[in-house]
Amino acid sequence: MTALDVRQEHGGRTSVAAARPRRVRSPYSYWFYLPAAVVYGALFLAPTFASFYFSLTRWTIFEHEFIGLDNFVQFFQEPALIKGFVNTLIYAVVTSGLKIVLGLLLAVLLTSQIVARGYLRSVVFFPVLVSTIGVGLTFTVLMHPDEGLINKSLALVGIDGPAWLTDPSYALLSVALVDVWKGVGLATLIYIAGIVSIPGEYFEAARVDGAGRLAVFRAIVLPLARPATVTVIILSLIGGLRSFDLVWAMTRGGPGFTSDVIASVIYKQYQAGFYGLSTAGNVVLFLVVTAIVIPLYGFLNRKEVDQ
Structure with missing residues (x-):
């Protein structure tokens, strides 16, 4: 009918x-x-x-005692916690921002007509498949201040490389850069999927109008790849806020507490036998990630609908 x-x-x-x-x-x-x-x-x-x-108890493997919010009070009185919170936010913002920018630029390059495009895609994605602990141990050797390959290479061009992992000014950012190297391949893959899903008619119309590559990127690729951008932001931000294994493999939170993140503070409490305290820290980490990611996800999706 x-x-x-x-x-x-x-x-x-x-x-x-x-x-x-x-x-x-x-x-x-x-x-x-x-x-x-x-x-x-x-x-x-x-x-x-x-x-x-x-998290509301003092527990061991065989018994537990309910103590209310004492674990949370004690956790927030830990001197390393504030440093860990600040480091976690810095780490998450740096790694997320670099993955978004580099992933988008690499995706644009790897969706263009270049030689060995398929091989280069594999090379970019390969670090994602490597064990995080293996990457951390490898770069710990490469970043050695005296015997590391990175500083030796810099010395050949007359640059005195810093103590990447033992200098408090560089330790956290050094680990963040290694995290970006390992994770940018996933961001690139997501952006490639977003770019190739854009209808070809848009690019043909832009070529007919005489638009240059920068104009095509700004007017077509950037807005129409927004769903991919939202995905990369959320995934990389969650990974940055929850990061632990790479930090622990490379610096163990040192020197001192300068590269500690929330997860490494929690792990140190667990190593010391404060199981209830470390469980409270896990709850705090869960709530922090939820409080940041869910509103951000809603905001980004609302902006996408408005456009």
Whole structure:
């Protein structure tokens, strides 16, 4: 029945019920969701609620004692915590910003007509596949102030390289740069997917109008790759806020507390046997990531809809 038939049948007025498309009923029973729900509940929901409870206790493997918010009070009185919070925010902003900029530029390059494009894509993505601990140990050797390959290479051109991982001024940023080297391949891959999904008619119309490469990038690629940008921002920001393994492999939070992040502070509390205190730190980290990422995700998606 066409829209005209509907209007004629109802005296010239369109019936909302008749015009509304019928909802297609899924051929699958809701019971098909049960296995996934069980796995999700067992591996995520149950540990999450258990962590919230045990953060309010003083516990060991065999017993626990409810102490209320004492763990949180003590955790926020730790002298390394404020430094860890600041370092975490710096680390997350630096790594996220560089991954966004470098990932977008590499994606534009690797979607253009260049020689060995497929091979270069593989080279850029390869560090993502390498073990984070392996990357950390490798760069620890490369960044050695005296015997490291990086400083030896700089010395050949007359540059006195710094103590990358032992100088408090460079330690955190050195680890952040290694994180960018390892993770920029994923950001590039997401941007490549976003760019190749842009209809070719836009680029053809721009060429007909005589637009240059910069104009095409600014007027077509940048706005239409916005969903990819949102994805890269969220993923890299979550990874930066939760970062631990690379920091621990390269500096263990040192020298002193200068490169400590929240996760490494939590781990040090766990090593010292303060299990309830470290559990409270995990809850704090969970709440910090949630408080930053969820509003940011909503803001970015709202801006995308408005445009």
